[in-house]
Amino acid sequence: MEDVKDYEIKALKKQIFISNLKAWIIGIILVAEIIFIGSFFSKMGTFGEESLSENKVAVVRYNQEVTEEFTTTIMERMDEIKEDETYKSVLFIMGSPGGSPTASEELSEYLKAFQKEMPITMYVDSIAASGGYYIASSIKPLIANKNAIVGSIGVIMPHYNFGQLAKTVGS
Structure with a gap:
């Protein structure tokens, strides 16, 4: 058993x-x-x-406030794209309310120079105001979503008039 x-x-x-x-x-x-x-x-x-495919389109998104740090990051990414021979053009998607005038100018000039070497198409998906508009308008063609907020370049510079104070206190 x-x-x-x-x-x-x-x-x-x-x-x-x-x-x-x-x-x-x-x-x-x-x-x-x-x-x-x-x-x-x-x-x-x-x-x-x-x-x-040997003919790729790189997509770069700028979807935050324009700052020196993020602008530097974008330019470094664009340099990588330029070095990769499989990329034939760039779709730059802008979605920024603006920010640093210095960073806006720097990226705008960079993109103009970059476009001489590789085609860029600028697309505004939601907003390109102030510095974002400055950057976006540097590239042709510029395409915008029909509901996007585009425009409004304005620099706010406070101006103080101390003339009356000087008269009152004495000069």
């Missing part, structure tokens, strides 16, 4: 082992298929950076 039970236990252990082994093999095959299919789509440009 003991031999039969031992035999049944061994048979059950063997079946469990085979079942677990089959599950592992099926799991490994599924993972391999997912990796294979993912790499296929990656080569097609659906996922990741690689593409079979």
